[in-house]
Amino acid sequence: MMESRGLDQTEALTSLFWSIRLDQDARWRAEPLDVWKARIVSLVPQAEGWLQQIETGDQILTARYGDVRQWSWHKEGLVLLGDAAHAMSPQLGQGVNLALRDASTLAQCLERYPMSEALARYSAARRLQLTYYSWATRGLTPLFQSDFDGLALPRRWVFRTLQHLPPARWAMTRTMAGWVGR
Template identity: 60%
Template structure:
């Protein structure tokens, strides 16, 4: 490594704290800026893939994360008549591979612990609204008029609704999806399988997903995350109607959910998730690089957002360790291009098959997955895609 750099990281999602930790470990002077006033236990459950776990291992936090998560062995998708549509199992890639259902605040807790171990300061309640380039580096500007010191390198990792992306990387695509999801995290009560992502679909307009999510930091109950497909334009109307009507709609698709849904007593317990498609022609410019959802937000159909963000952080750290800053960012962009392009393209193509008004896609979807599942090379490729291994450094 050349002379240590002073580095500003904006955003406390996944890519931000992971990159801050790895770069501080290399001897760089890293500071992280976060708009939230404090660490808050919010966020849905998500599926951590082997590709993401490899980065947590690199960070030294995989073991405690595994203790709080739910080991996922299988992706199981059925239609409303409970006929198999898709059944992929991690063990087909090797007995050592599996997914991990996780409560998002659990991951953040251990990412913060890793940063603290490397003495990375976090500037809470520091909403970055702008950044300007001067002869010696980058200066951050806040919503309250504050200015940071000068940094050699700026890492933008402030999420899908990034403020800095609009200012520093104005070219590209930033498109919101018309479909999102209602989500809720509750106790399993032995309702759903504890080692799989269980989904039921009815055409392309209705999808119920139930992901075993492990345990919260302060609890020992097994959790399940519900994701119910939603056309965002209908959200206000749906919420104006009795909660039981919403439950009944889900129960028509998957009756076994009744004891789980009984935990929901008020609309305030059901949150709305919105998704977007972000694509940039280039992820870096002089002295600045953009990571994670800020650079490549996508629909969660393949469940790769956190995993790709963690791999961004690991790849950037490797490039800065091996190359001077003037070369490292271009090397990073080349290293990440294939995997990010693959998952971005695949997600865009797959999303209408599960969330759209194109009901005519249903029989095509059934025929496609039936053919792919019973064609060994295609099945293996689908399973590798699920595990986040396409384009990954893992074999």
């Protein structure tokens, strides 16, 4: 669950993400909403008030995601940015950061170089960061979204331990801030 403010900075907004496999979506939608709400309240009792606002399944959107992998993000006269270039699981929450960085890098390349060179410069400049985040996301997704419960304990142990080791904490913070490979 994520709290934020609207663009006018006054209205408080809450986003609730419930992660399930796409092939379970129809089954989940066929269940009474109260069963789902009771499950959430058992995990996060603070959610009870917010959940009262959800009265029908139509208020809940199904957001899909998939992996898009490329080794280069341009061809002559064609360039890819954002999810079209590198959609990935929202595991590290970097999709918007990466898309904005793509846009600013492309703008700088177009400003400095002729089109024939600018797109190749853009692909080259984005390679390190995009490769790092797509591999890190792909590597972490099975740990966080697997159906195999046996992974939960090692995951908790590893990440709880790593956060107390300064070099690992430094690397994890930079990763979550979108700074690696800038």
